Amino acid sequence: MSKLGTFTAPFIKDKAKAETLYLDVIVALLPPLAWGVYIYGARSIVITLLSVLGAVLTQLIWSASIKTKLFDLSSVITGIIVALLCPVSAPLWLAPLGSAFGILVGKLIFGGVGRNLFNPAALGVVFLNVAFGEKMNTFVAPFEKLPAFALAPTTAELMENPLVTLKNGMMDVSNIWEKIYGMICGNIGEMSKIMIVLAFLYLFVRGTVKLEKTLSYIGGMVFFVALYCYLVAMPEPFEYAAAHLFSGSTVFVAVFLCNDYSTTPTTSNGAIFFGVICAMLTTVLRVFCDIPDGAVFAVLITNALVPALERKTRMAYFGQFFKQREVRVNADETK
């Protein structure tokens, strides 16, 4: 009994650890990556590894220079997400540049994990889209294997972004199932919706994510696109909404970017508002603006609203209604 230490309550602890949560997300990012490799070959992996390297190196250099905690797995997640949102035809330096920019400007200068306002991965991708718009929006056809280590591959067959087709009012509802399977061209990680849903189920079963953010974003997408179709009197609004939902990075964003802990509201109601606002912005950007895939932009804009959303959607504290009723009753009595 002599070597009893000093401890404070509680003396037991839940199993969940921050590192486990990060690992869960990394594991969940593997199926979409695997599909990218299946469609486009080993170049997908090379891009992803370089992107992770860019993010991790940035983090390490920063931490060493200001002497803080050296490393956490969240920068690996940022690196993978940036890579999965890049096309496979992009030059090899593109994704690392994006992830390094995202980590540095989106996370590190805010004070590190948990203190950042903007999603670092979204910031990196948006930066790449703004700076290298053409490189970020040209896709090669499925099963067109590119040389894995070519710095900037020159391919014969470049395809237009399917979202540009969609924007011009052309619709190919016939291949909606191909979009769900993932037999389409697109960014490395966003093609197969089945793989992404699989990843989401894994995260949900592990208790890493909550349903609200993802479902409110997807529900909001369907609602706002269908509403737009209804307002401009387009036939078959729900088919058009489905085409939007399964094109571009909508589902990927709904699962991975909308569920980021740091940059989305911690309150349940706030999470629903976040998803709906984000869906509205995505629809507006896609339908009215010149940006082909507005989903990542929308996430970045909605990130800025998070503090306000949290403030307005706090749960009533325990006994608040009782107090309010008491005040009302007292006011009635004095009348």
Added chain:
Amino acid sequence: MPVAFVGGKKVYRSLNSLDSKIKEMTPPETVVISLKQHIGTPAKCVVSLGEYVTVGQLIGEADGDYSANVHSSVSGIVCAIELDENGIYCIKIENDGSNTASDPTPYTASLLTSTPEQLVEEISKYGIVGRGGAGFPTHTKLKNTLGNVNKFLINCVESEPFMTKDAALLREYPADIVSGIKIMMKILQIKKADVFVGEQMLEQGYNFLNYLKDRSFIDVNLCDDKYPQGDERQLIAAVYKTEIPYDRLPPDTFSVVFNVETCFQIYDCLSKGTPITRSLISVDGDGIETPQNILVPLGTSIADVIKFCGGLKDNCKCVVVGGSMMGDAVNPFDTYVTKTTSSITCFKNPPEHKGEDCIRCGRCEDVCPMHIPVPLLNRLWEIDDISEAKINMAHICVGCGVCTYVCPSDLPLKDRVEELREKIIMEAENE
């Protein structure tokens, strides 16, 4: 369907101590009995140094309404009356081992004809206090609620993990509990009592229900096995969907909650005529040799209780009194069993709560039973912003510790919010 409040978390639970029967501990050689084992004013000392006291003899007399009598738990010589670190008198009695008792006078004979006031008066003699942890004197609670309540809840939820004393009591003394509840119903003039048991004691609750047969005046209900369901405010919130604010008490909603052990103690004291001299304690945890529920004489040192339970295992790192979620790590040699002690838990690997970065996962906010924004309060603690913390209701924290339990970053959230809470209260007092 089990009832549940909003928030909370199903925590790791151990039922090891439930297996064996409730044992009585042999009185130790010396006991140290504090004169403040309840909330309110300390009792007045009525014995002098060197006096011979018997088991159940009054040694501290209640001082005013918010106080309770204190009785000796052993027979022997008063060998010291000293102040403890809080300035409370503690009476040290050397046990002579003869167990001489003052002759008790059971009250059962006049039970049927007494008025509620007479019964409360009688109960006040025995020094019964609430067993929830705070130790509110039972007779004061009864007096305050007399005639202005219409809902009577009996709390047998026991949401603290590692605690099984209520389940064991329900299993072994159903008749005493029912009689106690009947006395309480007579005092409060209520026709129906509701017993609430946690899901983890489903079997004991079911057996108790079978014992009752007639459910028209005492009913048994099930609560989710969720921490902190055993808090009386959370119990009322779960059952009646009424959240009672931090500065109000259950009688404001015409309800009253008593612990199941209090019902047992009332019948036990009235029927035998003996005051409270023992506490029922759950001893559990991975650091103790034989987990069990035992009746311990008041004033026994924690070290003696541990010795009675076979001692600590080699690599046990801390001994906790008062529950694994809210209790304190103590030195077993200078801590003594009081009327409010309900559990002793020994741990090999207690967590250290030495995390640094909040990752804003929001788990603490989801589980907080008071629905206060814990992630925000953590940030406010970092910049020491008391006025903003007050706007965000840091002062209603009940200190249940479930936020620290779920935190994946190992942050000492409970300690931080309580620090804010103390600062807010201090500021309010200074104004």
